[in-house]
Every structure is written in C-alpha cells, then in structure tokens.
Amino acid sequence: QKEVEQNSGPLSVPEGAIASLNCTYSDRVSQSFFWYRQYSGKSPELIMSIYSNGDKEDGRFTAQLNKASQYVSLLIRDSQPSDSATYLCAVNTSGGFKTIFGAGTRLFVKA
Amino acid sequence: NAGVTQTPKFRILKIGQSMTLQCTQDMNHNYMYWYRQDPGMGLKLIYYSVGAGITDKGEVPNGYNVSRSTTEDFPLRLELAAPSQTSVYFCASSYSRTGALRDTQYFGPGTRLTVL
Numbered sequence: 382q383k384e385v386e387q388n389s390g391p392l393s394v395p396e397g398a399i400a401s402l403n404c405t406y407s408d409r410v411s412q413s414f415f416w417y418r419q420y421s422g423k424s425p426e427l428i429m430s431i432y433s434n435g436d437k438e439d440g441r442f443t444a445q446l447n448k449a450s451q452y453v454s455l456l457i458r459d460s461q462p463s464d465s466a467t468y469l470c471a472v473n474t475s476g477g478f479k480t481i482f483g484a485g486t487r488l489f490v491k492a
Numbered sequence: 493n494a495g496v497t498q499t500p501k502f503r504i505l506k507i508g509q510s511m512t513l514q515c516t517q518d519m520n521h522n523y524m525y526w527y528r529q530d531p532g533m534g535l536k537l538i539y540y541s542v543g544a545g546i547t548d549k550g551e552v553p554n555g556y557n558v559s560r561s562t563t564e565d566f567p568l569r570l571e572l573a574a575p576s577q578t579s580v581y582f583c584a585s586s587y588s589r590t591g592a593l594r595d596t597q598y599f600g601p602g603t604r605l606t607v608l
Contacts, residue, residue: 389532415596424582424599425535469534479550480525480597482534 384408385472387483395491400457402486404470407451413473414446414453419485420466429455460490493518496600498583504606505573513568513603515583523586524566525550525597526558528579535582541566573607580604 386405394400402416413432417425431437431444431453443456453472457464467485474481499514517524522543527535537550541560555577557569566585570577581603586595 385534424602426599427596430596479537479540482527482536484532484534 384474384481385470385483387468387470387486389484389486391487391489393489393491394460396460396462398460398490400460400464400488400490402455402457402468402470402488403452404454404472404483405452406470406472406481408472408474408481409448409451411472411474414444415471415473415480416442416444416453416455417469417471417482418466419469425469457488460488462490462492464488465490495519496583496585496598498581498600498603500603501601502604504608505570506608507573507575509573510569510571511573511605513570513581513583513605515566515568515600516564517566517583517585517598517600518564519585519587519598520563521585521587521598522563523595524560525584525586526556526566526568527582527584528552528577529582529602530579538568538581570605575607578605578607 384407416429418428419425429444431446437444441458445454467487469485470483471480496517525540526538529535536552539558541547547558583600584597586597
C-alpha cells in the first residue's frame with residue numbers, strides 16, 4: 382500500500398465549478414497535512430495546511446481532514462483556468478522529519 | 493530574500509560522470525531536504541538535514557551523497573551517474589520540526605538532470 386495515495390486524474394472541471402481533490406494516507410499517527418500546487422515545469426508551492434479534524438478555509442480553497450478515515454481533501458470553489466496544475470498531497474510521518482508526497486492529481490479548468 | 497536557490501538549472505551528464513547540485517537558502521532554516529521527481533510522479537526524499545553537520549537518508553538515497561557544513565548550504569553529490577538518475581531535483585528548506593511548529597517547506601526552482 383502506498384503511503385499517500387491520490388487519483389492521478391486528469392480531473393477536468395468547467396470554469397466556475399467546484400473542483401474536489403482527494404488523498405488517503407496510511408500512517409495512522411500522521412500529524413500534519415499539506416496541499417501543494419505545482420505548475421508544469423515549476424516547483425511546488427504550499428497552498429493549504431491542516432492539522433485538526435474538520436474544515437479549514439482560505440479564500441477559494443477549503444481543506445478537509447478526517448483522521449479516523451485517514452483522508453484529506455481539497456475543494457477549490459469558483460475554479461479558474463489559472464488553477465490548472467498538479468496538486469500534491471503531502472503528509473508528515475509520525476517521526477516528523479519526513480514528508481511523504483502523493484503522486485499528484487492533475488486538474489484542468491476549462492474556460 | 494532570495495529564498496531557496498539551486499544551480500545549475502539544467503545539466504546533461506554522461507554515464508559514470510560525477511557532479512554536485514548546489515542548494516542555498518537565506519531564510520536561516522534549520523531543515524533542508526533533497527527530493528527527486530520523475531515524470532508524472534510525486535516527490536521522493538533522497539536526503540535531509542536537521543542542522544549543520546547532521547544528515548540522514550530518505551527514501552531513495554542510493555547513488556547520492558550530501559554534506560551540510562553550514563546552515564545555508566546543502567549540496568547533493570552524484571558520484572557515478574546512471575540513466576536511472578535522470579530526473580528533476582528539488583531542494584527545500586523549512587524552519588523547524590513538523591508538529592512542533594507546523595513547518596512549511598519552501599522549494600527551490602529545481603535542477604533538470606539528464607544522464608545519457
């Protein structure tokens with residue numbers, strides 16, 4: 382079982398719609414969860430972090446964490462073509478020193 | 493602040509050659525990391541460092557070496573390049589241990605390496 386799993390996509394949504402990205406992880410005692418956005422040919426940049434069960438909102442982005450089910454999701458409201466990128470889910474392991482990244486979900490927002 | 497800088501941006505190596513990928517950060521971060529990213533894949537941790545003089549292996553350390561003599565610099569050494577090391581290499585840094593201060597990793601622009 383992969384430590385962090387994501388649907389590779391591509392996920393295609395029309396402009397203005399909600400994009401929903403999902404991630405599951407295997408280390409039950411993981412503490413910190415991150416969503417990074419990576420444009421083609423660029424380096425990853427952090428867009429959301431979440432540490433407690435529930436929802437965390439930041440502008441058009443909402444991260445959702447359910448530790449009992451071991452999943453974390455990212456919702457992008459009012460999707461824009463500029464949101465088209467690969468979204469990487471990242472989980473810090475119980476030891477704290479290492480971040481495990483998923484393979485990423487490619488998102489396409491159609492104008 | 494320049495953040496995390498990496499050199500070179502691109503490099504082509506022949507099998508068996510050696511090279512050093514440079515990484516420098518000016519944010520006074522304790523933690524530094526080296527990742528590789530193969531096409532269509534996520535990031536795999538090669539080595540990391542929790543401070544000057546302290547390094548440890550990540551998920552895929554074979555074929556690589558690192559050193560950390562200063563807080564700012566964390567070079568990655570490839571001794572005998574192999575085609576399997578063709579990848580994009582990212583250096584990253586963070587302030588402190590995750591969980592304690594919920595550190596965010598800041599990434600450099602990457603080095604695209606091809607081994608022929």
